[in-house]
């Protein structure tokens with residue numbers, strides 16, 4: 629079942645620098661929620677706080693009401709959280725399919741000892757996961773590439789591999805960090821179709837993206853971050869016409885010049 633995510637007063641500091649100031653919002657189950665803002669606004673840092681890669685200095689983050697602040701990524705994966713990264717880390721010499729299968733570790737029965745010994749149960753599960761991984765690649769338009777080395781694909785398609793890897797873990801909450809970056813224009817429609825299908829599979833999606841066409845087409849709601857603070861929350865259309873958001877993107881001086 630799709631997860632509910634809440635953030636309340638999340639602060640993140642590195643030494644003397646405050647990267648996130650009192651950020652809070654609620655993502656309802658089954659929503660596609662956008663997180664937007666200029667470069668350096670703190671979007672990826674916020675994802676890192678949710679996924680356990682960064683530990684916030686204070687605040688609260690819950691999944692379905694349970695506090696997750698301070699949990700490690702592996703534990704959160706078992707609770708149904710999956711994410712993709714702004715800069716995908718793939719095993720470039722392995723095949724696309726093998727890279728997707730790295731997302732399967734939360735699904736294999738037993739523990740590391742059983743996996744190492746490769747019991748019949750492990751072998752059967754691996755075979756099933758392989759079929760499922762191929763199916764995910766087909767559904768995201770990457771079926772043709774399953775057996776190619778990952779380094780033969782473009783950066784934009786690496787994001788698709790990561791997306792399949794994340795989906796193979798059967799998440800209830802999926803965080804996507806700039807999935808359209810590096811994708812040719814013609815592939816963006818396919819991505820929009822894929823993300824809608826993910827939501828229809830009862831998965832809550834939070835998406836960071838600079839591609840405003842994609843944000844407008846997909847999201848139920850957005851939060852705009854600027855300099856680590858929440859600037860506004862509303863629909864994508866409301867965000868695009870909000871003077872504070874326009875100013876954050878083009879700078880106050882330029883906004884004043886335009887108004888003059």
Ligand SMILES: Nc1ncnc2c1ncn2[C@@H]1O[C@H](COP(=O)(O)OP(=O)(O)OP(=O)(O)O)[C@@H](O)[C@H]1O
Pocket residue numbers: 642645647665666667668669670671672673674714
């Ligand atoms: N580990 C870290 N140590 C120190 N500063 C950090 C760290 N991670 C992020 N920051 C700082 O936090 C700020 C926000 O960075 P972040 O990558 O979250 O922005 P972003 O909104 O994702 O930007 P972009 O759209 O360019 O990806 C930046 O000033 C960055 O230098």
Ligand SMILES: [Mg+2]
Pocket residue numbers: 671672673714
């Ligand atoms: Mg980022």
